[in-house]
Amino acid sequence: MAANIETTPRALSAKVRFAILLLVLVLACVLPFVVSNYRVFQFTLALVYAIALLGLNMLTGYNGQISLGHGAFYAIGAYVAAILMDKFGVPYWATVPAAGAVCLLVGFLFGLPALRLEGLYLGLATFALGVAMPQILKYKYLEDWTGGAQGIVIVKPDAPEWSGLTQDQWLYFVVLLILLVLFVIGWNLLRGRIGRAMVAIRDQPIAAQAMGVNTAMVKSLTFGVSAMYTGIAGALGAIVIQFVAPDSFTIFVSISFVVGVVVGGLASVQGAIYGAVFIQFVPNIADQISKAAPWAIYGVFLILAMYVMPSGVAGLVRIAIGRLRHRHRR
Amino acid sequence: MKFSPDRRATLIAAASAVALFVVAAPAAAQKKYGPGVTDTEIKLGQTMPYSGPASAYGTIGKLQQAYFKMINDNGGINGRKINLISLDDGYSPPKAVEQVRRLVEQEEVLALFQTLGTPSNTAIHKYVNAKKVPHLLLATGATKWADPKNFPWTIGFNLSYQAEGVIYAKYLLKEKPNAKVAILYQNDDYGKDLLKGVKDGLGANGAKMIVAEATYEVTDPTVDSQIVTLQGSGADTFIDITTPKFAAQAIRKAYDSGWKPLHIINNVGASVGSVLVPAGLDKSTGLQTLQYYKDPNDPQWKDDPAMLEWRAFMGRYYREGDPKDAANVYAYLAAQTMVQVLKQCGNDLTRENVMKQVANIKSLRLPLLLPGMALNSSLTDFALVKQGQLARFTGTLWQGFGEVLSTTD
Numbered sequence: 001m002a003a004n005i006e007t008t009p010r011a012l013s014a015k016v017r018f019a020i021l022l023l024v025l026v027l028a029c030v031l032p033f034v035v036s037n038y039r040v041f042q043f044t045l046a047l048v049y050a051i052a053l054l055g056l057n058m059l060t061g062y063n064g065q066i067s068l069g070h071g072a073f074y075a076i077g078a079y080v081a082a083i084l085m086d087k088f089g090v091p092y093w094a095t096v097p098a099a100g101a102v103c104l105l106v107g108f109l110f111g112l113p114a115l116r117l118e119g120l121y122l123g124l125a126t127f128a129l130g131v132a133m134p135q136i137l138k139y140k141y142l143e144d145w146t147g148g149a150q151g152i153v154i155v156k157p158d159a160p161e162w163s164g165l166t167q168d169q170w171l172y173f174v175v176l177l178i179l180l181v182l183f184v185i186g187w188n189l190l191r192g193r194i195g196r197a198m199v200a201i202r203d204q205p206i207a208a209q210a211m212g213v214n215t216a217m218v219k220s221l222t223f224g225v226s227a228m229y230t231g232i233a234g235a236l237g238a239i240v241i242q243f244v245a246p247d248s249f250t251i252f253v254s255i256s257f258v259v260g261v262v263v264g265g266l267a268s269v270q271g272a273i274y275g276a277v278f279i280q281f282v283p284n285i286a287d288q289i290s291k292a293a294p295w296a297i298y299g300v301f302l303i304l305a306m307y308v309m310p311s312g313v314a315g316l317v318r319i320a321i322g323r324l325r326h327r328h329r330r
Numbered sequence: 331m332k333f334s335p336d337r338r339a340t341l342i343a344a345a346s347a348v349a350l351f352v353v354a355a356p357a358a359a360q361k362k363y364g365p366g367v368t369d370t371e372i373k374l375g376q377t378m379p380y381s382g383p384a385s386a387y388g389t390i391g392k393l394q395q396a397y398f399k400m401i402n403d404n405g406g407i408n409g410r411k412i413n414l415i416s417l418d419d420g421y422s423p424p425k426a427v428e429q430v431r432r433l434v435e436q437e438e439v440l441a442l443f444q445t446l447g448t449p450s451n452t453a454i455h456k457y458v459n460a461k462k463v464p465h466l467l468l469a470t471g472a473t474k475w476a477d478p479k480n481f482p483w484t485i486g487f488n489l490s491y492q493a494e495g496v497i498y499a500k501y502l503l504k505e506k507p508n509a510k511v512a513i514l515y516q517n518d519d520y521g522k523d524l525l526k527g528v529k530d531g532l533g534a535n536g537a538k539m540i541v542a543e544a545t546y547e548v549t550d551p552t553v554d555s556q557i558v559t560l561q562g563s564g565a566d567t568f569i570d571i572t573t574p575k576f577a578a579q580a581i582r583k584a585y586d587s588g589w590k591p592l593h594i595i596n597n598v599g600a601s602v603g604s605v606l607v608p609a610g611l612d613k614s615t616g617l618q619t620l621q622y623y624k625d626p627n628d629p630q631w632k633d634d635p636a637m638l639e640w641r642a643f644m645g646r647y648y649r650e651g652d653p654k655d656a657a658n659v660y661a662y663l664a665a666q667t668m669v670q671v672l673k674q675c676g677n678d679l680t681r682e683n684v685m686k687q688v689a690n691i692k693s694l695r696l697p698l699l700l701p702g703m704a705l706n707s708s709l710t711d712f713a714l715v716k717q718g719q720l721a722r723f724t725g726t727l728w729q730g731f732g733e734v735l736s737t738t739d
Contacts, residue, residue, distance in 0.1 A: 038435035042428065140517065140547050149548075150519050151423070151449060153456060241424045243453035248423045250383075287418055294418060295381060 028176060037168040041240070042280060044172045047179050048237045050276035053260045054186050054269065055229025060258070061267035062190060063222045064202030066123035069130030071253030073103050073227040075137065075244075077234025082152040082244045083145050092157045092239050096178065099235035100228045107227020111220035130254040134246035151245025154238060175236050182229060187269050189225070198222055199267070230257075263305050265314025274313035278305070364680040366440035372407065372672060372679060374443045375415045375433030377450060382420035387446055389651055390469060390661040391416040394444065396648040397665040407672045410679075415439060419450055426450035427457065434463050441684050444469045444487065444664050448519075451475070451484075459483045464684045466671070467664050467714075471598075473523050476712040478689070485688055485707070487664050489597075489622050489715040491520060495527020496737045497620055497718050498569060498594055503536055506592065510541045512565035514556055514580060516572055517545040524571045524596060531737075541565050546576060557583040567592045572599045578609040585613035594618045602627070606723065615725040620718040623659055624698050628727055636697030659698055666696050667705060667714070702734040713737075 032040045056070050080102045081095035090098070110129070117125050137146045146152070159170030189195055197218050200208035209215050238244045256279045264275025286297035309316040366373030378391035398412040406412065415437055419426040426445070433439045441464035445451055448470045458465040459481050467487035468475050471494075475486030502509050513528065515521035525543075532539060542563035544556040553576050560568065561584070568591040570580050577599025584593055593616070599605050600619040624631045631637040640662055644653050651658050672679075674687040691714065694705040705714045717736045721728040 036435055038431045041431055045424075045428070135549060138518075138548065140549075143518075148518050149449070150452060153452060155456075237424070241427050241453065242456065243423055243427065245423050245449045245453070247421060247449045250422070252382075252420075252422075291380070291416075291418070 025180075029173075032165075032169045032172045037166055040166075040168040040172050044168065044175050044240050045237070046276045046280040047172070047175045048233050048240060048276075049257075049260060049279055050272045051175075051179055051182055051236070052230045052233035052257055053264060053272035053275045054183065055226045055233065056257050057261050057264070057266065057268070057272055058186065058190065058198070058229070059222055059226035060261055061265075061271070062195065062202065063198045063219065064119075065219065065223065066119060067126040067226070067254075068123050068251075068258060069126030069128070069133075069254050070227075070230050070257045071249055071251065071255075072126075072129045072133040073107060073230040074234035074237065074253055074257075075133050075249035076106060077103050077231030078238035078244045078249070079137065079146060079152075079234075080231070081235035081238045082154055085154050085239075086152045087145070092154075093174070095239075096232055096235045100232040103231025103234075104224045104228035107231075108220055108224030110227070111223025114223065115216055115219050127251070127254070130251045133249055137246040137249070147245075149246060151243060151248070154242045154244070156242045157239065171240055175240070178232065178236065182232065183269060183272075186229070190269065194218065194221075259302065263302070263309075263312055265312025268312065268314035268318075270317075271312050271314035278313075361677045362680050362683070364440055364682075364684070365438040367410070367679040370410055371413050372410045373413045373415065373437060373439045374441055374668070375417070375430070375437060375439035376443050377417050377419040377426045377429045377433075377445050379421035379446060380418040382422065384421040384447060387469070387657060389655060389657055390444065390446060390664075393648050393651055393658050393661040394665045396651075397643070397662060400643060400647050401669060407669060408677065412669075412672070414443065419447075421447055421450065423449045423453035427453050430454045430457065434458070434461055440464070440679060440681065441466050443467060443668050444661075446470065448472050455481060455484060462681060464681050464688065466684070466688055467667060469660075469664070472519070473527075478710060478712045483685060485685075485712045485714070487667065487714055489620075489718055490527075490713060491523040491596075492527035492530070493713060493716055493737045494597060494620050494718065495524045495529075495571075496531035497527075497735045499528050499531025499533075499536065500735055500737075501720055501732075502539070502567065503532065506567060509539055509567040509592070510563075510565045511539045511567045511569060512542040512544075512560035512563055512591070513540060513569045514544050514546065514553065514560060514572060516576070517547055520573075520598070521545070521571050528569060546572075548573070550576075553579050554583050557587065557589070561587055561589040565591060568594065570595045570599065572596070574599055574601060574604045577605045581605070581609035581614055581617065585610070592618070597621070600728070602727070611725055614723050617723040618720050619723075619728065621721045621728065621730060622700060622703060622715055622718040623656075623663055624700060625656055625728060626659055627654055627656075628729070630729070640698060663696055663698050666698075667691070667694065670694055700730060700734060 031043060052070065052074055056067060059065050059067055077099035080099040084090040084095045084098055085092060114122055114125055138148050156167055159165040159167055163170060197208065197213045200213060201215055201218060205215060260275030260279040263278045265271030282301050283294065283298055286301065287294040289297050376391060378388055379385050380388040380391065395414055395416055398414050401407065402411040415433060417429040417433065419429050430442065433442065442458065443466050446469040451468050451470055462483055465484040467485065469487060471488040471491050473490040473492040475484055476490065502511065513525065515525045529537060542560050542565055544560055546553045546556055557580055568584060570577065570593060572580055577595055584591065595617050597620055606614040624634065624637060626637065640659065641653060644651055644658065670691065671684065671688045674690065675683050689707050689709045689712065691705050691707045696705065700719045703717045706716065707714050716738055717734050719730045719734050720732055721730045
């Protein structure tokens with residue numbers, strides 16, 4: 001998928017890749033018409049997570065910065081959307097760019113001081129942000145806006161009449177469209193000059209600096225863009241769920257994002273989709289297997305995933321395609 | 331000839347069908363089923379925090395599954411077994427939305443029962459009302475669940491915070507009409523809900539009795555300064571609307587500072603284990619609170635038939651449950667109420683009729699409620715529990731005293 005993976009066997013020709021992409025897109029468009037509204041709702045949530053994961057993957061996968069607090073940006077995005085809709089009557093679609101802009105700014109500003117921290121230390125700083133977020137949302141001077149512990153209930157947007165879709169199907173397509181736009185932007189960003197700079201900083205920070213990369217700027221910008229993606233996902237998540245409350249954004253959200261990024265595949269754009277499917281559906285499967293200890297089952301799944309696919313689902317896909325090509329050549 | 335046995339069978343079947351129809355017509359006409367109901371099963375759904383920060387409440391869902399198993403072992407309700415699908419929401423509102431959608435759209439349950447937690451229920455409130463799914467006997471104390479005009483498909487179970495406040499006010503008006511009241515409350519929806527009850531209960535004239543009010547935030551480290559301020563107002567009665575940590579601080583400070591008012595602690599902060607022991611049992615002696623069901627730790631119910639029956643149930647069907655945990659009594663009461671609603675429905679198990687029957691509970695005297703109490707509801711009144719009895723802390727346990735008080739009289 002991108003130029004930055006050293007191991008990428010230049011496996012598939014552009015034509016084939018385009019065909020596969022088109023096929024996936026067609027499948028994604030057909031999906032909401034063949035499954036129930038409840039499933040559509042679940043897939044919509046998976047798409048929302050995919051956007052958030054792509055954001056986190058830019059930071060962690062490409063730029064090598066660890067964030068254990070991206071749930072905080074997800075929460076900020078969600079609250080920006082909810083407050084705009086609830087207090088100002090802004091239409092739902094207009095809240096999405098607003099949430100992205102706010103998170104871009106917050107992420108950039110948070111990124112500036114956080115730059116002094118490397119690796120695990122940055123991880124801890126972001127962890128602090130993630131842990132603090134639910135309590136910040138209950139803070140008394142913000143309570144008039146955030147609704148305190150009670151949160152904010154949002155009206156679910158109706159599909160426009162011409163579409164003939166249900167609310168769930170409509171939201172699915174809205175999220176899918178935004179996801180496509182963001183993925184194309186992300187892909188362009190990552191395979192270009194900036195993407196190379198990001199990877200260079202991850203792998204050889206000193207060499208990158210010597211080559212004239214403005215390390216500080218690129219790092220904070222990455223943090224900002226990453227937060228923007230996650231914030232947009234948060235806004236969409238709030239609209240899909242129709243409710244925001246501090247209890248919705250515990251530290252567990254942040255941890256889930258990290259899990260999703262690693263399971264999906266670090267430094268892979270498509271990995272975000274695989275990771276999102278994992279964090280959306282595996283807890284449900286685990287819950288069905290064992291009511292008594294669903295999280296133990298989840299843990300087993302996680303360990304298995306790491307053993308079988310040490311470089312994530314995306315890595316497995318890459319290896320599989322490479323092997324196929326190899327055999328083909330012989 | 332070849333077909334004659336078949337034909338005869340058909341004839342007989344047809345004849346008997348006609349006969350049956352004539353005989354059973356009225357009954358058959360009444361047999362109406364909504365989603366999730368068959369001749370042998372009634373499907374209910376709930377979300378519970380089996381994992382996450384509120385997992386201690388998970389025992390409520392487990393007990394209820396055990397209770398319905400007992401009902402089913404004894405033949406079910408009108409021959410139908412109750413199938414309660416109880417899903418984990420981890421006390422997370424988005425997860426609750428997802429699980430409730432699964433219950434309604436995939437499992438197609440007849441009704442939701444005892445979904446737990448104010449945030450989770452707030453998240454699904456609009457959805458279930460738009461879908462017209464009975465949202466029954468919610469396990470939360472917020473007053474907003476009793477709003478049949480705007481949310482005709484939602485009905486709570488707990489004695490609401492407002493109702494609790496009203497009863498404290500009525501008690502004071504009756505027993506201590508010259509009281510000078512100081513109030514401390516948590517500055518959020520729960521605190522304000524209970525405070526509103528107190529003020530509504532006191533009425534315009536009684537409002538003069540309140541000489542001081544103070545608030546605290548959940549993020550505050552202590553409430554010591556608030557207690558000192560309230561004490562300075564010269565109040566002789568203290569209504570303490572606080573959650574466990576702050577309740578313990580308030581009890582200790584009100585005692586240590588030498589104030590020693592008539593101290594009413596709200597039910598939320600009245601747990602012996604998590605509040606009174608840390609505050610000091612000697613300092614807690616004389617506190618008053620409100621109860622509405624029998625406390626399994628109270629020796630006066632040791633040989634109470636209802637309590638014995640409950641203990642027998644705990645021993646046979648829910649061994650892993652803690653017989654000291656009052657939540658298990660609460661859960662049992664809610665399950666009994668649900669069974670009563672389903673019994674009242676008879677063979678008309680549509681969602682509409684379930685709502686009609688849950689709003690038609692008349693003087694339901696469940697034996698684990700305090701003596702003299704009964705549950706009541708009507709189409710305009712969705713507050714099932716409206717009564718409670720004051721209890722005084724003896725130094726070891728809460729002991730009920732006086733008569734059962736009600737919000738309505």
